[in-house]
Amino acid sequence: MLSFYAPASIGNFCVGFDSLGAALAPLDGSLLGDVVHVAAASQDQFRCTGPYAAFLSGPAEDNLAYQCLQHFREHVAPTMPAVALTLEKRLPIGSGLGSSACSVVATFAALNAFANTNLSQIDLIELMADFEGKVSGGRHYDNITPCFLGGLQLTAELVPNRAIAVPVPQEWYYVIAYPGFALNTAKARAVLPKQQTTHDAVEFAQRLSAYVLLMQTGRFAEALTLMQDPIAEPHRSALIAGFAEAKIALPELGADLVSISGAGPTLFTICQTLAQAEQCQQWLNQNYINEHGFSHICKLDNLGTRALPEGV
Ligand SMILES: Nc1ncnc2c1ncn2[C@@H]1O[C@H](COP(=O)(O)OP(=O)(O)OP(=O)(O)O)[C@@H](O)[C@H]1O
Ligand SMILES: N[C@@H](CCO)C(=O)O
Known part of the structure; x- marks a missing residue:
């Protein structure tokens, strides 16, 4: 049996709407992402298990x-032997953590390995983005490529190989807090303006290009000062109960940045020390998340989607 783990990710990464995303690795070593198991079988079978399987209880076709x-069976590898495929659904749906991307990436990575199809990176990413685009109300790569490749990725159709890794400082800690309610990505995209003014489009390009160049040259403190999101955050914050309060409270506890992860409602912070990250996490546990929510202090996951040893 093959088992593939695909990590959660922060879409947009504040400055790069639809264009920048980062994969997450909780400090405590827990698997924050989906796992797909593939084994040989007499005919194709599908099962969904795990803590969030109940939220996908409809027919397998959904x-x-x-x-x-x-x-994959019909268009990529028709001669692949029959498989029993199990999705271990470990991320909540509509979380802003790239939950749908995790399922799609883990599934295609596992099937690609099982069938020895050796698809190219571009072909795999394109396949993955097709399926992510089906449910999220728009085709974007900023969950898919970090989830697949790991790290912080600048990612778009026009980027060579669809993704370029951007360096991050070792010192940054990322606190993520899922408040315990869902926000559908398509709905969170529908509240965004359909057009930007020339001024806003130019400013977005200036901010993202300066940010990436500063990160690339190790000027991390200056890069951090550019982390603002005029594109999505002003329109989405009203959909996320508690976000406005967190944006005010967390900087006083040492957060250098408070922003929405992907389409929300998960929030993320960047802190420079573990002590500050712990203070932010404590505040978020007390003030932002309900009994269905959770929080983690993370570093970035630099491995991306990978095979797990048997028995994990
Ligand atoms: N395996 C799956 N994982 C997640 N969502 C799925 C899956 N299969 C079907 N869906 C459906 O796809 C939709 C995903 O919604 P949405 O894009 O808001 O979630 P998300 O991927 O968690 O969002 P985000 O990318 O912001 O983290 C839901 O309607 C859900 O029922
Ligand atoms: N870039 C996407 C990410 C979705 O998680 C959005 O913000 O809609």
């Missing part, structure tokens, strides 16, 4: 992982 299996 599950992205099953749709990816069907597509």
